Amino acid sequence: xxxxxxxxxxxxxxxxxxxxxxxxxxxxxxxxxxxxxxxxxxxxxxxxxxxxxxxxxxxxxxxxxxxxxxxxxxxxxxxxxxxxxxxxxxxxxxxxxxxxxxxxxxxxxxxxxxxxxxxxxxxxxxxxxxxxxxxxxxxxxxxxxxxxxxxxxxxxxxxxxxxxxxxxxxxxxxxxxxxxxxxxxxxxxxxxxxxxxxxxxxxxxxxxxxxxxxxxxxxxxxxxxxxxxxxxxxxxxxxxxxxxxxxxxxxxxxxxxxxxxxxxxxxxxxxxxxxxxxxxxxxxxxxxxxxxxxxxxxxxxxxxxxxxxxxxxxxxxxxxxxxxxxxxxxxxxxxxxxxxxxxxxxxxxxxxxxxxxxxxx
Amino acid sequence: xxxxxxxxxxxxxxxxxxxxxxxxxxxxxxxxxxxxxxxxxxxxxxxxxxxxxxxxxxxxxxxxxxxxxxxxxxxxxxxxxxxxxxxxxxxxxxxxxxxxxxxxxxxxxxxxxxxxxxxxxxxxxxxxxxxxxxxxxxxxxxxxxxxxxxxxxxxxxxxxxxxxxxxxxxxxxxxxxxxxxxxxxxxxxxxxxxxxxxxxxxxxxxxxxxxxxxxxxxxxxxxxxxxxxxxxxxxxxxxxxxxxxxxxxxxxxxxxxxxxxxxxxxxxxxxxxxxxxxxxxxxxxxxxxxxxxxxxxxxxxxxxxxxxxxxxxxxxxxxxxxxxxxxxxxxxxxxxxxxxxxxxxxxxxxxxxxxxxxxxxxxxxxxxxxxxxxxxxxxxxxxxxxxxxxxxxxxxxxxxxxxxxxxxxxxxxx
Numbered sequence: 144x145x146x147x148x149x150x151x152x153x154x155x156x157x158x159x160x161x162x163x164x165x166x167x168x169x170x171x172x173x174x175x176x177x178x179x180x181x182x183x184x185x186x187x188x189x190x191x192x193x194x195x196x197x198x199x200x201x202x203x204x205x206x207x208x209x210x211x212x213x214x215x216x217x218x219x220x221x222x223x224x225x226x227x228x229x230x231x232x233x234x235x236x237x238x239x240x241x242x243x244x245x246x247x248x249x250x251x252x253x254x255x256x257x258x259x260x261x262x263x264x265x266x267x268x269x270x271x272x273x274x275x276x277x278x279x280x281x282x283x284x285x286x287x288x289x290x291x292x293x294x295x296x297x298x299x300x301x302x303x304x305x306x307x308x309x310x311x312x313x314x315x316x317x318x319x320x321x322x323x324x325x326x327x328x329x330x331x332x333x334x335x336x337x338x339x340x341x342x343x344x345x346x347x348x349x350x351x352x353x354x355x356x357x358x359x360x361x362x363x364x365x366x367x368x369x370x371x372x373x374x375x376x377x378x379x380x381x382x383x384x385x386x387x388x389x390x391x392x393x394x395x396x397x398x399x400x401x402x403x404x405x406x407x408x409x410x411x412x413x414x415x416x417x418x419x420x421x422x423x424x425x426x427x428x429x430x431x432x433x434x435x436x437x438x439x440x441x442x443x444x445x446x447x448x449x450x451x452x453x454x455x456x457x458x459x460x461x462x463x464x465x466x467x468x469x470x471x472x473x474x475x476x477x478x479x480x481x482x483x484x485x486x487x488x489x490x491x492x493x494x495x496x497x498x499x500x501x502x503x504x
Numbered sequence: 505x506x507x508x509x510x511x512x513x514x515x516x517x518x519x520x521x522x523x524x525x526x527x528x529x530x531x532x533x534x535x536x537x538x539x540x541x542x543x544x545x546x547x548x549x550x551x552x553x554x555x556x557x558x559x560x561x562x563x564x565x566x567x568x569x570x571x572x573x574x575x576x577x578x579x580x581x582x583x584x585x586x587x588x589x590x591x592x593x594x595x596x597x598x599x600x601x602x603x604x605x606x607x608x609x610x611x612x613x614x615x616x617x618x619x620x621x622x623x624x625x626x627x628x629x630x631x632x633x634x635x636x637x638x639x640x641x642x643x644x645x646x647x648x649x650x651x652x653x654x655x656x657x658x659x660x661x662x663x664x665x666x667x668x669x670x671x672x673x674x675x676x677x678x679x680x681x682x683x684x685x686x687x688x689x690x691x692x693x694x695x696x697x698x699x700x701x702x703x704x705x706x707x708x709x710x711x712x713x714x715x716x717x718x719x720x721x722x723x724x725x726x727x728x729x730x731x732x733x734x735x736x737x738x739x740x741x742x743x744x745x746x747x748x749x750x751x752x753x754x755x756x757x758x759x760x761x762x763x764x765x766x767x768x769x770x771x772x773x774x775x776x777x778x779x780x781x782x783x784x785x786x787x788x789x790x791x792x793x794x795x796x797x798x799x800x801x802x803x804x805x806x807x808x809x810x811x812x813x814x815x816x817x818x819x820x821x822x823x824x825x826x827x828x829x830x831x832x833x834x835x836x837x838x839x840x841x842x843x844x845x846x847x848x849x850x851x852x853x854x855x856x857x858x859x860x861x862x863x864x865x866x867x868x869x870x871x872x873x874x875x876x877x878x879x880x881x882x883x884x885x886x887x888x889x890x891x892x893x894x895x896x897x898x899x900x901x902x903x904x905x906x907x908x909x910x911x912x913x914x915x916x917x918x
Contacts, residue, residue, distance in 0.1 A: 186520075190534070200545040208549075210625060272878065295858065307859040317590045328858055337705060343641035344629040363629055364552075364622020367641050369562040373705025379562060379622065382553035417551040418622025432738050472857075475704045486865040 175256045195327075204257065208417075218411070219473065221343065221356040228409070231360070235413055238241040242414075243386075249407040252431045254352035260425050260457045261353070261452040263468065264327060267486035268446035271318045272294055275438035275447070282426060282437035283412040284404055287383030287391075293423040294329040294438060306471065309464075322407065329438075330355065330376035330423035331471070331479035338368035338377060347420070353480050354425050358467070362419040373472050374479075376422050383417040397496030425449070452480075507902060511667055514909070519887040520899065521600070521908040525740070540876010543869045544619055555870040560862035561853040563620070565870050568845030570616035573609050574696045575718060575844065577651065579726015580606035581689035582756045588682050594748030600662060601737060602730050603655045604888045607691075610652040612836040612881035619873055628745070640699040647692045652833070654685045659888075667895050668858070668902050693718050700852070708785035708852040717767045718844075722762035725840035727753045728833035733885075735826070741893040754829055758817045761836055765814060772814055788861075789851040796854070798863045802846050809839030 217223075218457055228251050239247045275422030276294045285291040300323060309326060319325060336355050339347055346361040347368055369377040386399040395401075407413040408428035415421050426436035430449070439447040450457035459482075462468065466484040522530075547554045557564045583602035586592040618624055636642040658681050666673040672678055697715035704710055731753050738745035772790075775783040787793060792800045816832035855861045866874075892899040899907070 183520075193534075193538050195543075199541040200542065200549050203549045205549075215625075219629075272913075297858070307855065309859055311858075311860045337703065341639050341641065343635050343639045343645065344626075345633040345635045346629070361626070361629055361633070362623065363626045365617075365620065365641065366622070367639070367699075369559065370853075371703050371705060373857045373862070374855045375559075378559050380551070381555075381557065381559075382551040417553075417622075425677045431897050440871075471718075472705075477704075 152197040153327050155167050174495065180331065214360070217360055221348075233288050237410075238405070239407075239414060243403045244397070245400050245405050247403070247405040247407050247413070249409065249413055250428075251409040252411075252428055254354070254427075255431060255455055256351050258272075258451045259353045259453050260332070260430060261450065261463070261482065262332070262425070262480065263448040263459050263462045263466075263482045265446045265448070265485060265486060266324055266326060268444045269296075269319075269325045269327060269442075270444055270446075271298055271315075271320075271323070272443060273315070274441045274443060275327060278437045278441040279423070281402070282404055282429075284386065284402075284407070284414055285421070286382075286386070286415075287402070288385045288388035289382070291378045291380070291384070291421070293376070293421075294327050295375070297326045297328065304469075326483070327438075328374060328376070328471070329435045329481070330425075331477070331481035332372050332423075332425060334478035334480060335476060337373065337475075337477060341367045341371045343367065350410075351428075352427075352431070354427050355422075356424055356427070357420055357422065358410070359413070359415045359419045359421065359434050364418040364420065373475050373477060378421055380415055380417045380419055380421065384415055384503070507668070508664070511664060511902070514900065514906070515891045518906060518908060519890055522890065526886075528675070530883065530886065533879045533886070536879035538881060540873050540879065543872035543876065546869055547619070547625075547873065552620075554867060556864055556866045558862055558864070560856050560860060561850060561864035561910065563849055563853070564864055565752070565845070565866045565874055566616050566620040568849040569874055570613050570620070570694060571718075571833070571849060572841050572844045573613045573616065573881075574648070574693055575722025575840075576717070576726045576729055577606045577609040577690045578618060578693040578722050579730070580655070581686050582723055582727045582753070582760075583730065584682060584686055584689075585755075586752055588679070589686075592748075592752060594746040595752055597733055597756050598737075598745055599747050600659055600892060601734060601889065603659050603685075603735060604892060605730060606655045606880050607652060607659060608885035608888065610648055610655070611875050611884060613648060614652075615877045615880070616874075619877070640695060640702055643695045644692075644699055646693050647688065651692050653690050654681055654688055657681055658685060659892075663892055665894050666898075667900065690719065693722050700848075703859050706785075706852045707782040711771065713767055713771050717764065717771070719841045720760050720764035720767055723842055724757050725765055725837055725844075727757050727760070728836050731757070732830060732837075735830070737889060737893070741889065742897055742899075743893045750826065750829070754817070757836070758814075761810065761814050761817065764840075765810065784855055785851045788854050789847060794862060795856070796861050796863055798865065799846060799851060799854075802842050805849060806839045806842035809835040810843065813839060840917050 165312075166474065173253055213230070214234060217234075218227060220299050223231065232249055232251065235249055236247055239245065239249070273296050276292050276296060279285075279293050280287070280290065283293070285293070295311060296347040297306060297311060298320070299306075300310045306326065306328070310323075313320075313323075317418055323479060326382060332353055332355055334349075339355060339399060344361060344363055346363065347355060347357045364379070366379055369379060386402045387395075391398050403414075404412060406428060411424045411428045412427065426434075426438075430436055436447075436449055439449050448458045450459040452459055452463065454460060462484060463482065468482040468484040470479040470482055531841070543554075555564060555566075580602040582600045583595050587595040587599040618627075630642075630645060635640055636646070661677055662672060694715050696716040700706070700709040701711055701714040731750055734745045734749065734753075737743055772786070777787045784793065788796065789799050789803050791797070813832040813835040816828050816835070819828060829858065850864050854863065891900075894906055898904075
């Protein structure tokens with residue numbers, strides 16, 4: 144330190160800590176007594192040791208938790224070239240194969256032209272068996288421990304459509320209960336989705352066929368979308384997702400490999416990591432290839448209808464034309480693509496008595 | 505430039521020097537910070553499952569603290585406005601401590617948001633695809649970091665000029681930034697309120713009154729915090745804090761707390777008198793829903809604390825002693841923390857938008873992370889004050905030595 148000193152207020156003051164009280168404390172080391180040097184080094188060593196102890200849990204970080212350089216530099220879905228997407232898919236294939244010993248058939252399946260998907264659910268038919276809930280978990284490789292489910296079935300008392308009165312946790316030996324009806328709720332694939340609006344990094348967006356998707360490799364896990372969703376459709380991976388609990392793995396070591404659905408696509412059911420959001424995507428790896436969503440296929444009573452609303456001959460177009468459909472929370476202006484309806488008399492049926500006119504207004 | 509680096513080096517050295525009280529305080533804060541860091545490392549390894557948050561209540565203590573602290577940071581403006589606009593001499597002497605507090609608190613806010621992220625390693629994605637202006641979170645990123653930079657500049661410039669014994673170029677480098685910072689301070693809290701009030705799916709938040717209430721409660725809790733801090737500075741450092749500054753702040757706090765209580769009553773009346781479904785979360789907060797009532801004791805504690813603080817502030821003899829003011833400051837700092845933290849964030853998630861009721865209890869790990877960030881923030885603020893006071897008093901300037909540096913110099917000359 145330079146010595147432009149001994150003038151002004153500070154210098155004239157008494158030194159707070161004069162040269163150490165011990166006679167030998169004044170060492171030849173410039174700028175420092177031995178005592179203060181020892182004290183400083185002890186402090187620094189102690190501080191470093193405490194710091195190292197504090198961050199010691201990091202040694203348990205999974206190798207998968209630390210992204211390699213290619214993964215770290217992977218671009219947003221919409222910015223990837225075909226080659227970059229192929230490289231990303233290769234990385235996913237390698238990771239899945241390493242972890243589950245299964246070679247996945249993963250692709251980036253694009254939306255079809257002239258298609259807008261819509262779901263319709265017949266509340267008169269649904270019996271609340273929850274087969275859709277569990278088939279969805281199987282199909283989409285959700286975590287089983289803890290189990291993440293995209294579909295929540297509400298047991299509703301007759302006489303109301305107010306979802307606040309639904310029972311989320313009903314357990315019955317037999318369904319349906321005669322005093323209740325059942326209302327499954329999943330992502331409504333809104334045409335005006337609040338979750339997309341709030342995402343700070345555009346990790347979630349609406350595809351041309353109406354499906355709101357998530358790039359699991361882009362999500363930063365802020366959970367703002369989860370707060371914004373009025374239908375409680377989004378799920379967060381609070382821990383590393385696992386396809387079986389440790390007890391199940393102890394019993395059957397290859398259970399995870401057996402449970403893995405190897406038919407995957409980038410934007411739908413490929414395995415997720417901890418700390419990212421996921422949700423229903425209308426089984427886009429199936430529906431974009433002409434198949435039906437898994438929840439529809441397993442429904443034993445045919446309560447679920449799915450299809451292209453732009454095709455006038457599709458089931459869903461017919462339902463929207465002829466049934467009295469409703470959506471949940473229409474007042475929020477989210478414009479869901481998930482419609483509910485009850486079976487009813489067909490107002491155009493010939494056996495209805497025809498009236499001359501509707502009376503005076 | 506060399507001179508500036510030397511300044512930073514001397515500040516760094518100085519932050520390690522003090523009496524035993526200073527060392528004890530710093531060691532205490534460092535220990536708590538390290539416990540927090542340890543808890544955060546656990547969270548990094550396991551995931552956010554170490555917290556009490558669930559898919560049902562997906563934001564908790566972290567976001568609650570974040571919201572509260574944004575208010576404290578914004579409240580620095582309550583020193584700046586009287587000091588720079590109304591030329592209040594007393595506050596002019598201490599305004600820098602408010603601005604420094606804003607710096608420390610904004611850093612705490614940023615830390616609270618970071619620990620809430622599921623994938624902090626992907627932080628860089630914010631720079632690559634920034635959903636601006638659609639996402640209010642991107643607005644928040646801009647205003648918080650902007651406010652941090654503004655205050656860093658204002659404090660840093662003033663301190664460095666004093667250090668060099670130069671007259672600061674007020675017209676060019678100070679006043680414009682101070683004026684921007686005033687508007688900016690209000691914006692950080694407004695934007696944070698909009699973050700919540702813009703969500704149509706959460707009736708508890710979807711009110712126009714959220715932003716005004718945020719500002720009112722912030723301008724009560726923030727200056728209350730500063731009132732206490734200034735007294736600590738007055739007592740433990742050589743910097744004299746004029747009593748007039750505390751009096752002015754007391755008026756600010758009184759008015760702000762009154763407005764806050766008024767807005768609270770307006771909100772409660774509208775919700776409860778209408779009796780609509782909307783009020784379910786509010787009902788949960790104040791009275792519980794059936795067997796679920798975890799937040800009820802909290803919110804009534806907050807109401808009692810805030811009302812007591814208000815009564816104390818209006819007591820006629822309050823002008824005489826500082827202790828009544830201090831008691832009411834402590835009451836309202838705690839009261840508003842509960843009201844804005846646990847009382848504003850958590851109930852919005854209960855019941856869920858589709859009617860499920862899951863309660864939220866923070867875990868020990870989560871609480872440790874929060875304590876760690878608080879301790880780290882206080883540590884930063886203590887260091888800033890430690891450096892600022894001798895500079896402002898003229899004990900540490902570019903051409904003189906601070907008493908603490910005498911020891912080493914003496915040995916150099918021996």
